[in-house]
Amino acid sequence: MALLKKGEKTAESQELGSAESYSGHLLEVDNLKMHFHTKDGIVKAVDGVSYTLDRGETLGIVGESGSGKSVTAMTIMGLIKMPPGKIEGGDVRYKGKSILNLPEEKMRKLRGNDIAMIFQDPMSSLNPVYKIGDQVGEGLRIHKGYSKKEAKEAAIKLLDLVGIPNPSVRVNEYPHQFSGGMRQRVMIAMALACNPDIIIADEPTTALDVTIQAQILELMVEMQEKNGNAIIMITHDLGVVANMADKIMVMYAGAPVEYGSAEEIFYESHHPYTWGLIQSIPEQKMDEKKRLTPIKGNPPSLVDVPKGCSFSPRCPYAQAVCFDKRPEALYVGEGHYCTCHFALDNDFANKFRPKSSRSGDTEFATGEQEHVEGRA
Amino acid sequence: MLKYILKRILQFIPVFIGVTVILFALTNIVPGDPIKLIAGEKSLAPEVELQLRAANHLIKVDDQGLPIFDENGNTIPESTVAQYGYYISDLLHGDLGESYQKKVPVLDIFKDKYPYTIRLAAVAIVIEIIVGIGAGMISAIKRYSFWDVLVTLSTSILVAMPAFWLGMLLQLFFGIKLKEWTGGGFYMPMSGAGGAVSEFQSWMHYILPAITLASVSTAYAARIMRSQLLETLNMDYIRTAIAKGLNSRQVILKHALKNALIPVVTYIGIDFGSMLSGAILTETVFNWPGIGYEIYRAITMRDWPVVMGGVTLVVVVVLVISLIVDISYAFLDPRIRYGNKKEN
Numbered sequence: 001m002a003l004l005k006k007g008e009k010t011a012e013s014q015e016l017g018s019a020e021s022y023s024g025h026l027l028e029v030d031n032l033k034m035h036f037h038t039k040d041g042i043v044k045a046v047d048g049v050s051y052t053l054d055r056g057e058t059l060g061i062v063g064e065s066g067s068g069k070s071v072t073a074m075t076i077m078g079l080i081k082m083p084p085g086k087i088e089g090g091d092v093r094y095k096g097k098s099i100l101n102l103p104e105e106k107m108r109k110l111r112g113n114d115i116a117m118i119f120q121d122p123m124s125s126l127n128p129v130y131k132i133g134d135q136v137g138e139g140l141r142i143h144k145g146y147s148k149k150e151a152k153e154a155a156i157k158l159l160d161l162v163g164i165p166n167p168s169v170r171v172n173e174y175p176h177q178f179s180g181g182m183r184q185r186v187m188i189a190m191a192l193a194c195n196p197d198i199i200i201a202d203e204p205t206t207a208l209d210v211t212i213q214a215q216i217l218e219l220m221v222e223m224q225e226k227n228g229n230a231i232i233m234i235t236h237d238l239g240v241v242a243n244m245a246d247k248i249m250v251m252y253a254g255a256p257v258e259y260g261s262a263e264e265i266f267y268e269s270h271h272p273y274t275w276g277l278i279q280s281i282p283e284q285k286m287d288e289k290k291r292l293t294p295i296k297g298n299p300p301s302l303v304d305v306p307k308g309c310s311f312s313p314r315c316p317y318a319q320a321v322c323f324d325k326r327p328e329a330l331y332v333g334e335g336h337y338c339t340c341h342f343a344l345d346n347d348f349a350n351k352f353r354p355k356s357s358r359s360g361d362t363e364f365a366t367g368e369q370e371h372v373e374g375r376a
Numbered sequence: 377m378l379k380y381i382l383k384r385i386l387q388f389i390p391v392f393i394g395v396t397v398i399l400f401a402l403t404n405i406v407p408g409d410p411i412k413l414i415a416g417e418k419s420l421a422p423e424v425e426l427q428l429r430a431a432n433h434l435i436k437v438d439d440q441g442l443p444i445f446d447e448n449g450n451t452i453p454e455s456t457v458a459q460y461g462y463y464i465s466d467l468l469h470g471d472l473g474e475s476y477q478k479k480v481p482v483l484d485i486f487k488d489k490y491p492y493t494i495r496l497a498a499v500a501i502v503i504e505i506i507v508g509i510g511a512g513m514i515s516a517i518k519r520y521s522f523w524d525v526l527v528t529l530s531t532s533i534l535v536a537m538p539a540f541w542l543g544m545l546l547q548l549f550f551g552i553k554l555k556e557w558t559g560g561g562f563y564m565p566m567s568g569a570g571g572a573v574s575e576f577q578s579w580m581h582y583i584l585p586a587i588t589l590a591s592v593s594t595a596y597a598a599r600i601m602r603s604q605l606l607e608t609l610n611m612d613y614i615r616t617a618i619a620k621g622l623n624s625r626q627v628i629l630k631h632a633l634k635n636a637l638i639p640v641v642t643y644i645g646i647d648f649g650s651m652l653s654g655a656i657l658t659e660t661v662f663n664w665p666g667i668g669y670e671i672y673r674a675i676t677m678r679d680w681p682v683v684m685g686g687v688t689l690v691v692v693v694v695l696v697i698s699l700i701v702d703i704s705y706a707f708l709d710p711r712i713r714y715g716n717k718k719e720n
Binding site for chain 1: 611612613615616617618619620621622623626630631634635708709710711
């Protein structure tokens with residue numbers, strides 16, 4: 001971004017590996033397992049998650065509440081309290097180096113500087129007693145050694161960048177003087193401040209109005225084009241990542257059930273759970289009333305995951321083998337895997353896969369407006 | 377803001393009227409002739425008694441302040457409403473009357489006594505702020521540690537312990553026993569503020585009474601601080617601050633503390649107001665020449681002008697302190713900006 005010259009990083013972050021010293025992916029998550037040891041037993045919140053992320057790429061992580069999406073992200077950021085959390089296996093590599101066992105001090109240098117996070121609820125994620133400008137510029141002060149004045153100037157530019165009108169005035173205001181959408185823009189500005197390589201957005205639009213949701217998503221794409229950062233977009237709504245993700249990982253009960261490019265997930269998916277998610281996206285047909293197709297039942301308790309396929313109790317196509325044996329990840333294409341016993345059975349997939357288009361194929365969620373007009 | 381302060385000051389008027397009416401009514405309801413109280417054991421000559429009744433607005437008087445008699449030659453009792461009017465009028469002129477027993481203006485008594493109460497309250501509040509907030513913070517940050525258990529336990533004990541008893545224990549240990557053990561070399565002064573030789577020695581007198589006065593509220597302040605800080609540390613914006621790369625000291629001291637302090641400041645502020653109203657128990661145990669002890673003395677002696685004057689003074693002080701506390705919110709919490717409703 002404009003505020004910082006390319007490659008302007010502190011000495012500490014260079015220590016972790018500059019662009020030259022690694023050849024692989026920007027971020028690699030390798031069979032990550034995060035379990036919580038509670039009174040009621042071991043909660044396997046994340047149980048074997050793997051993915052890779054490259055510069056400029058967007059990964060969508062989709063799943064129901066409690067499927068382990070957020071815990072994966074928090075584990076990468078080192079935000080999980082341990083105990084009760086415990087890493088039971090796997091690794092997270094940033095620029096080729098493991099960051100899971102990094103000492104807290106080094107991890108702090110990474111947070112906000114190299115990997116930044118946008119949280120779900122902008123109403124409660126900003127400190128009510130400090131000015132917006134202080135909060136946006138704070139990262140620059142601690143990571144880049146900006147003076148108070150420099151940080152404020154940078155904050156004004158950042159607020160302008162994320163489309164907050166009148167930034168030189170707004171910078172001195174407090175969070176309660178901002179609307180929800182504006183606060184989420186502030187959160188984005190805050191995440192962008194130190195020009196991080198990766199931005200993890202944990203359901204950034206869940207708490208916002210539909211029209212504002214579209215604006216925020218557009219803003220994130222726009223910022224990504226400008227800065228070339230990678231995005232991990234966590235959501236429970238396939239529609240949100242439809243137009244922005246390069247790759248999508250569908251999670252269920254703490255583990256990925258299908259992973260592939262956005263095209264593959266939307267048009268060539270092989271997992272019945274993915275189909276269920278696709279079917280639950282509302283269609284934009286004006287003249288036809290159609291009921292949504294929900295996935296029946298509830299996700300399993302993560303203390304007591306079913307013996308076989310974790311989705312088997314809810315899967316309409318489940319066979320005896322599904323209740324008995326845990327399915328392996330089967331590659332149905334290059335970089336596209338699916339953890340279903342029938343993943344390689346093309347007849348099965350072709351027979352039951354829903355015919356679905358991406359939600360709002362034209363543009364982001366502008367359908368909402370049309371929908372209203374259509375009814376009138 | 378200015379408008380808010382002005383509004384608050386205007387609100388003082390009804391409170392003030394209410395308090396004076398209650399005070400006046402109470403002292404009138406209590407049986408006993410004030411003139412007899414003034415006279416004490418002595419019997420008064422009828423002319424003197426008449427003069428006193430006239431001067432105290434108990435009977436109707438003419439322009440020269442001489443008593444008016446009815447056709448039978450008796451004095452006419454002044455109506456209660458008129459008596460209240462005289463009382464308020466005197467009050468507004470800064471005249472709180474004269475002590476029945478001490479025969480000096482009430483205002484002079486409090487001018488003399490109040491500094492002791494203020495200084496004692498100031499020392500106590502400093503203890504409360506430093507120890508209360510400090511212990512609460514340590515307890516919250518090192519939750520479930522030895523220090524947390526120590527703080528939780530000792531605050532429970534302090535809250536349960538009557539202040540006067542704590543005062544006596546302190547006197548026993550630091551005043552008497554310590555003196556014995558050190559052969560009179562080192563001990564804490566245990567009573568009164570007088571008799572001090574040096575400035576340092578006079579301040580030493582404040583330590584034990586201030587600890588006694590601050591004990592219960594310090595324990596409460598520590599508990600409020602602990603629970604508030606723990607609650608604040610669970611907030612989403614704390615997670616945001618950690619995700620930004622701040623260290624735990626920055627997270628706690630900058631992001632959590634200011635939010636957690638708001639209720640603590642309220643409590644300490646109100647407590648300071650009540651300390652300035654005089655601490656009857658502490659002042660009595662330590663024989664402290666403050667207003668609490670003076671009001672207590674006046675009540676037992678039915679010295680009504682002193683009681684009324686003292687309580688009125690205390691009410692005004694409490695009102696002003698509570699206004700200051702409310703104004704201080706605005707500096708801690710930007711969501712409270714009195715008077716301007718700029719929200720969107």
